[in-house]
Amino acid sequence: TKSYSITLLPGDGIGPEVISVARNVLVLTGATEGIEFKFQEMPVGGAALDLTGVPLPEETLAAAQQSDAVLLGAIGGYNWDKNEKHLKPETGLLQLREGLKVFANLRPATVLPQLVDASTLKREVAEGVDLMVVRELTGGIYFGKPRGFKTDRNGEEIGFNTEVYATSEIDRIARVAFETARKRHGKLCSVDKANVLEASMLWRKRVMAISLEYPDVELTHMYVDNAAMQLVRNPNQFDTIVTNNIFGDILSDEASMITGSIGMLPSASLGENGPGLFEPIHGSAPDIAGQDKANPLATVLSAAMLLKYGLGEAAAAERIETAVLDTLDRGFRTGDIYSTGYVLPFIHSSPSSLLPR
């Protein structure tokens, strides 16, 4: 039997409970597909701060780097909100992305037929939405230097950050995006603010240059403000979107909310080589943590992405995806995707309902 090492990073809030469901799903899927998983659980985020004083302990990063793939729950919570920057849970996540060099963040936003009514958008607008945001994850204003605080010439305090992209950073994320679009519906929309920002002008120039390698993919460009509008106006116009770190943060969250099922959406973060990082796009939801209310499906689907993109185990991944759809078809719902339009009463989804048949 094949064997893979998986680092599990439960993190904070609902992280531990959704990770525990996903772990069970992986074990069961593995048993059917002849795959063995060796799990190692490590602390990150607030949990790591409480335990070790830092949001990403060296041991956690080392374990993650040495494994075949990393599955993360969620990070953050009220307790640590007032911490200084280097002691914020979020800083641990950023260090993890940097440490694993996962520059390509794939965030699907799909409206499942079973859940179309969960969207706040009209049925005819939401129906059929199936887009993928490819977000640059280890560059731009998130990591750009110089950054910090200082006193300017007038004796005033200023806070500053640098939005910066190098040609090679743009080229590699563009290639991932074109490859992704090619495997989907062959349409790529690059989002920038090239009418104002130099970093965006270089972005657009390089994306156009790389597009010559992908004549079969239809490339368009859109300004970020317009993209934020178009996602609301007609999300069905999009297939694959590629954009920088901060615009990707904003637009992928907007896109996910358009589906109405943010508790359902997984993500994959990939590097050139080395293990990928897989996590639900939802947060740590401290208000419902530990109450068995959280929707585990985003993490379960992240485990599916882990199998597909991280380990190349497409058949096992599909098995999980099918199980999730089947679970929904059978009427199981958590509160976040429960809507009065359904025939079946509210039933908490349970790990066993995800059993691959």
Place this chain on the structure above:
Amino acid sequence: TKSYSITLLPGDGIGPEVISVARNVLVLTGATEGIEFKFQEMPVGGAALDLTGVPLPEETLAAAQQSDAVLLGAIGGYNWDKNEKHLKPETGLLQLREGLKVFANLRPATVLPQLVDASTLKREVAEGVDLMVVRELTGGIYFGKPRGFKTDRNGEEIGFNTEVYATSEIDRIARVAFETARKRHGKLCSVDKANVLEASMLWRKRVMAISLEYPDVELTHMYVDNAAMQLVRNPNQFDTIVTNNIFGDILSDEASMITGSIGMLPSASLGENGPGLFEPIHGSAPDIAGQDKANPLATVLSAAMLLKYGLGEAAAAERIETAVLDTLDRGFRTGDIYSTGYVLPFIHSSPSSLLPR
């Protein structure tokens, strides 16, 4: 009779036609209210590029600075899209904002009862939305230095921009936002990315400091990615939003699309003193320019904001707002807000329908 000088900047695309409607509305309103307007039309954007070779001629800026208020149509078009940065129509707009020192951009997003079906959001979500985005307009990454292109240590080309805010810049926009919230429903939500960006950390710190001057206004904070989601999930939770230049660009466009009537939405840009700049939030729509299809109401309502915020002529402003509502009540619609849900057939809105009674 009172007399004011107004600089009209028709600009590009549908700009001239919507400005001409708004001008007529101002004249008619002035006749009723005993106000005289002296108009001066000046070129800006692509029109100015074609005429003078620069997107904001000195004469245009000087005229604007010397007048009591400035009314702008729209800027930009395919012809100039490939221009270098300093020869882009958009650059003229940025220079105008900078030259007039209009640091506070007020962008209302209101769902009128008459137009609730124009939104792509479900009726129960869109109904009653009435929010105001207060966007910082002359700072942040739009104007921050250093910016540009260079070759880095590895011989690679990089493009970079600086997101930067000084205490005084944050304080003054925060005060405008608190004052605005106070006159509305007393709720202010400050949007930032303080979990990642130092510029946002200073932003949050100063907004909290200024909030001490406004104990009657309820202040909350939200990360920009969450704000992009919450606008889709439940836009009715917002009263007044304050945010930086780039986040304001994105969120105000998203908010406007949520109303479904972007052809209806005005904006005001104000400085400490000196003339304000008033413009519809929609673009130049070159595809429908010159065909008498454009919705002039955003510009007409911008003229109302000009009267109210720019000249302190609240009664005249209200007269225009009432006329706009009356026009809608009487069933007049342009294509952008026409929806099959209406009883009356499609009739082009015309200036005379805006006659204040």
